[in-house]
Amino acid sequence: MTxxxxxxxxxxxxxxxxxxxxSLNLGSYHIPLKExxxxxxxxxxxxxxxxxxxxxxxxxRLPRLLLAMFAGAALSVSGASLQALFKNPLVFEFSLGISxxxxxxxxxSLVFLGRGFVPQLAAFAFAVVAVVLVLVIAGKSASQIVPVxxxxxxxxxxxxxxxxxxxxxxxxxxLQALIFWLLxxxxxxxxxxxxxxxxxxxxxxxxxxLFRWRLNVLSLGxxxxxxxxxxxxxxxxxxxxxxxxxxxxxxxxxGVINWVGLIVPHLVRMMVGADNRKxxxxxxALGASLLIVADDFARSAAxxxxxxxILTSVVGIPFFIVLLKRSGKTWL
Amino acid sequence: xxxxVRNLSFSYDGFRLAVDSLVFAGSRVTSxxxxxxAGKSTFLKxxxxxxxxxxxxxxxxxxxxxxxxxxxRARLVGYVPQEPAFTFNxxxxxxxxxxxxxxxxxxxxxxxxxxxxxxxxxxYVGLNGQARRPFLELSSGERRLVLIARALVQExxxxxxxxxxxxxxxxxxxxxxxLCRRLAEDxxxxxxxxxxxxxxxxxxxxxxxxxKGGRVVASGPPRGVLTEALLRDVYDLDMRIxxxxxxxxxxx
Amino acid sequence: xIRRLGFGAALVAAAALAAAPRVxxxxxxxxxFVITDNLGRRVEIPGRTGRIISLEPEITRLxxxxxxxGRLVGMDFFLRYNDHLFPIIFPAxxxxxxxxxxxxxxNYELVLKLRPDVLFTSPSEYQATENIQRKLGVPVAALAxxxxxxxxxxxxxTVGRILGREARARxxxxxxxxRLAAARALxxxxxxGRRPKVYLSFYGSLxxxxxxxxxxxxxxxxxxxxxxxxxxxxxxAATVSAEQIIRWDPEVILIQGNYLPxxxxxxxxxxxxxxxxxxxxxxxxxxxxxxxxxxxxWDPALVLLESLYLARLLHPGTSAGFxxxxxxxxxxxxxxxxxxxxxxxxxxxxxxxxxxx
Numbered sequence: 001m002t003x004x005x006x007x008x009x010x011x012x013x014x015x016x017x018x019x020x021x022x023s024l025n026l027g028s029y030h031i032p033l034k035e036x037x038x039x040x041x042x043x044x045x046x047x048x049x050x051x052x053x054x055x056x057x058x059x060x061r062l063p064r065l066l067l068a069m070f071a072g073a074a075l076s077v078s079g080a081s082l083q084a085l086f087k088n089p090l091v092f093e094f095s096l097g098i099s100x101x102x103x104x105x106x107x108x109s110l111v112f113l114g115r116g117f118v119p120q121l122a123a124f125a126f127a128v129v130a131v132v133l134v135l136v137i138a139g140k141s142a143s144q145i146v147p148v149x150x151x152x153x154x155x156x157x158x159x160x161x162x163x164x165x166x167x168x169x170x171x172x173x174x175l176q177a178l179i180f181w182l183l184x185x186x187x188x189x190x191x192x193x194x195x196x197x198x199x200x201x202x203x204x205x206x207x208x209x210l211f212r213w214r215l216n217v218l219s220l221g222x223x224x225x226x227x228x229x230x231x232x233x234x235x236x237x238x239x240x241x242x243x244x245x246x247x248x249x250x251x252x253x254x255g256v257i258n259w260v261g262l263i264v265p266h267l268v269r270m271m272v273g274a275d276n277r278k279x280x281x282x283x284x285a286l287g288a289s290l291l292i293v294a295d296d297f298a299r300s301a302a303x304x305x306x307x308x309x310i311l312t313s314v315v316g317i318p319f320f321i322v323l324l325k326r327s328g329k330t331w332l
Numbered sequence: 333x334x335x336x337v338r339n340l341s342f343s344y345d346g347f348r349l350a351v352d353s354l355v356f357a358g359s360r361v362t363s364x365x366x367x368x369x370a371g372k373s374t375f376l377k378x379x380x381x382x383x384x385x386x387x388x389x390x391x392x393x394x395x396x397x398x399x400x401x402x403x404x405r406a407r408l409v410g411y412v413p414q415e416p417a418f419t420f421n422x423x424x425x426x427x428x429x430x431x432x433x434x435x436x437x438x439x440x441x442x443x444x445x446x447x448x449x450x451x452x453x454x455x456y457v458g459l460n461g462q463a464r465r466p467f468l469e470l471s472s473g474e475r476r477l478v479l480i481a482r483a484l485v486q487e488x489x490x491x492x493x494x495x496x497x498x499x500x501x502x503x504x505x506x507x508x509x510x511l512c513r514r515l516a517e518d519x520x521x522x523x524x525x526x527x528x529x530x531x532x533x534x535x536x537x538x539x540x541x542x543x544k545g546g547r548v549v550a551s552g553p554p555r556g557v558l559t560e561a562l563l564r565d566v567y568d569l570d571m572r573i574x575x576x577x578x579x580x581x582x583x584x
Numbered sequence: 585x586i587r588r589l590g591f592g593a594a595l596v597a598a599a600a601l602a603a604a605p606r607v608x609x610x611x612x613x614x615x616x617f618v619i620t621d622n623l624g625r626r627v628e629i630p631g632r633t634g635r636i637i638s639l640e641p642e643i644t645r646l647x648x649x650x651x652x653x654g655r656l657v658g659m660d661f662f663l664r665y666n667d668h669l670f671p672i673i674f675p676a677x678x679x680x681x682x683x684x685x686x687x688x689x690x691n692y693e694l695v696l697k698l699r700p701d702v703l704f705t706s707p708s709e710y711q712a713t714e715n716i717q718r719k720l721g722v723p724v725a726a727l728a729x730x731x732x733x734x735x736x737x738x739x740x741x742t743v744g745r746i747l748g749r750e751a752r753a754r755x756x757x758x759x760x761x762x763r764l765a766a767a768r769a770l771x772x773x774x775x776x777g778r779r780p781k782v783y784l785s786f787y788g789s790l791x792x793x794x795x796x797x798x799x800x801x802x803x804x805x806x807x808x809x810x811x812x813x814x815x816x817x818x819x820x821a822a823t824v825s826a827e828q829i830i831r832w833d834p835e836v837i838l839i840q841g842n843y844l845p846x847x848x849x850x851x852x853x854x855x856x857x858x859x860x861x862x863x864x865x866x867x868x869x870x871x872x873x874x875x876x877x878x879x880x881x882w883d884p885a886l887v888l889l890e891s892l893y894l895a896r897l898l899h900p901g902t903s904a905g906f907x908x909x910x911x912x913x914x915x916x917x918x919x920x921x922x923x924x925x926x927x928x929x930x931x932x933x934x935x936x937x938x939x940x941x
Contacts, residue, residue, distance in 0.1 A: 029827040052830050052863040059860040060826045084420070174788070187791060187825055190860075210439040216426060217433045221417040223382050228486065229406025229434035273466075274420035277441055305791075305823045 016288035067189040069288040071250040076287025078243035079261025084215040092261035093247040097155035101130025102251040111170040120252035127248030183307030184257040204246030212280035333489040340389040349546040361523040363533040366543035372526040380411035406434035410488035425463040431482035453481040473504035490522040509536040622707035638704040642881035658683040673920040731796040783834035788849040794820040803894035808832040837866040841874030885919040
């Protein structure tokens with residue numbers, strides 16, 4: 001790596017952390033800057049008793065920002081890995097039916113199982129079902145791009161239809177909760193959920209980051225990778241499994257947040273080239289940053305919460321267009 | 333290293349490849365020639381284990397290739413396709429580095445040693461200074477050389493090259509075949525190439541294998557096996573063999 | 585006092601007459617007339633309105649209260665399958681065909697087969713309502729209260745006119761206004777500026793709240809979310825953040841308790857235990873209660889009861905001797921002529937626990 005990219009890499013890793021610290025100051029409850037620092041380092045308020053500052057910073061803002069970081073990293077790294085694996089820059093977690101599988105699972109749980117069950121489990125389970133279905137339908141051709149993408153489209157359509165069915169039979173209040181969840185939101189981030197979800201995401205992202213050079217080899221195609229000595233079937237299964245689990249873990253808490261897995265890896269490739277040794281970790285960092293910024297807008301721009309799924313598109317797409325126009329070279 | 337073929341067969345879509353017995357010697361360049369549809373590429377892919385073949389069909393220095401795991405096999409046999417199927421726009425160096433896959437653990441990245449080997453390979457094929465260029469910006473001939481460099485970092489003794497001279501201008505044709513010869517002579521590798529161009533084949537090969545309809549019709553050193561009768565049989569075309577200034581030409 | 589008794593007796597008599605179900609009233613042949621619905625549409629209503637379909641539950645309840653239940657020929661999905669109150673006040677509804685799901689997409693062929701004279705629908709969307717009218721050739725009126733008593737009382741009058749039961753409509757709205765006025769009079773004793781700030785957690789989520797909920801205002805409270813924009817037109821719901829709740833620092837938190845206890849996603853216990861809200865006054869002083877809330881807008885009897893109940897809750901000193909069940913049964917009898925309706929509902933929703941002293 002050249003010196004310039006080395007500097008860029010360090011800056012990229014620092015970026016989400018800087019944004020996290022800055023974003024702690026944002027929110028509808030205005031906390032003066034010095035109070036923020038005092039609370040972070042002091043812990044409780046001077047007056048004793050439950051302090052709104054501590055509650056807001058540690059119980060509301062911090063879990064939410066951490067979720068934004070981890071979810072952003074999860075979606076971006078999964079998207080980047082799948083793009084390398086399927087040699088197709090238009091692939092992301094949506095293409096394998098993961099998003100709608102998870103959505104359907106959560107819907108099923110929210111509507112029919114009610115309060116007794118956490119929607120996360122069902123979302124997780126059905127995301128896995130979706131991917132398994134995709135690979136089963138693709139059958140013997142599971143190693144080729146087009147059959148897998150076609151299966152992904154079919155399975156996504158299937159779960160979208162099932163989702164509509166659930167919506168149709170839901171009573172109006174469960175339906176409202178469901179629609180709100182489908183738009184994507186980080187507002188329900190509580191430590192209880194995060195204690196389970198964040199480690200899973202962290203592990204998944206770590207595995208994919210370790211695997212980053214191997215993705216270069218796998219992205220050459222099955223025949224060539226096999227000729228180079230790679231156990232293609234096993235390693236592809238590993239990547240797909242980890243990408244699915246990581247994405248499903250994030251989606252089951254946040255709802256469907258689209259586009260991140262598609263846009264972020266492209267932005268990164270435009271900046272540093274296609275080598276996955278750089279693309280994967282930088283996608284994690286940039287995805288985390290993007291989602292923090294999007295969430296900042298979601299909760300601060302207006303008096304009401306804007307669903308974050310809308311914002312990820314609004315923040316990501318114009319930026320993408322600008323970069324695309326500026327760089328004349330190929331962005332693959 | 334010797335590559336032995338015994339009772340190799342492969343069929344698809346009504347086409348059947350069957351090779352009874354063949355030996356590719358080390359430190360030699362062997363070219364496989366024949367008309368279109370003779371099964372040259374298919375044969376090469378079977379040799380590379382890109383296409384599956386039965387047990388004991390292929391053996392290297394007596395060891396059955398079917399029993400060798402992927403990583404080991406990659407260190408024995410290297411495959412150079414005509415064109416990569418698809419690629420992201422990696423740099424030339426990154427592209428060559430993928431050849432080290434058999435030596436790098438699943439969760440590891442290339443070390444400084446791997447990078448040095450890649451740079452040396454690029455130097456050997458004559459592409460030093462191109463390491464940082466995007467692969468997709470290279471010309472056909474240069475891309476071909478990069479593919480050969482990748483096979484080199486695989487450190488495999490046996491190299492299989494599929495039509496390495498197709499679509500190249502004469503100068504690049506000569507460069508590429510010259511490189512094959514150097515690999516055979518200087519590095520003692522077993523080089524097996526499929527070729528369309530008979531003149532190139534005769535000039536640069538130590539041995540030739542003629543194929544037609546999925547079968548081997550003749551094999552041996554060029555001078556020994558080349559006759560006008562053979563050519564008529566294989567290519568269904570009358571050709572005259574003409575020697576001129578020490579080189580062999582074919583007049584159709 | 586005697587006047588009150590006489591008035592009450594007259595009301596009871598009128599209610600008994602009006603509540604005779606299953607006997608379709610014979611509207612005189614009137615000339616058609618025009619009403620304006622919530623979407624500002626001018627709808628021509630025919631003189632005879634003997635066959636009615638209502639896809640807006642609030643209107644269906646009003647129709648039953650006004651004595652027109654016998655004229656209903658079709659119901660919507662929600663009242664038939666999801667509402668736990670409607671079967672109590674109008675058991676005959678179980679036999680009616682279900683004509684729609686979400687209220688905006690009726691089964692057109694079934695509706696045509698049922699030949700309604702007028703159709704009521706929810707005012708969430710102008711275009712859909714127009715489409716229904718055009719497709720069916722039946723007059724469609726879009727009415728709902730959207731959280732304001734003024735609208736509810738207006739509806740009583742409009743629906744009463746449509747049914748040809750204006751007298752009954754006047755009785756009911758009179759009763760409604762009188763009870764509210766009596767409650768307001770008691771509140772006048774509360775010094776000005778002591779309207780407690782109230783946060784309403786509705787729609788099964790802590791963070792979703794109605795921007796307008798008049799029972800709270802009538803009961804002498806101030807809705808924290810008043811002035812926010814609703815999430816979409818035709819609804820009253822807005823979504824806020826936990827930080828916003830902390831910033832408002834409400835003195836009372838009211839949770840929508842119209843869900844059956846097993847269906848409640850937000851409970852008093854969960855709010856009291858929520859660590860994020862520990863600094864909020866309502867949580868510290870444990871002033872977190874259930875109230876009824878929207879249930880496809882309002883049931884007129886229930887919302888009247890709710891206003892009285894909230895007045896008691898927010899200002900305990902003003903209405904000593906308030907017995908929720910007794911009051912509830914009386915109001916429901918007034919509206920629907922059914923005995924013990926509120927007791928039955930209260931048992932389902934476990935209302936006994938709501939007023940802990």
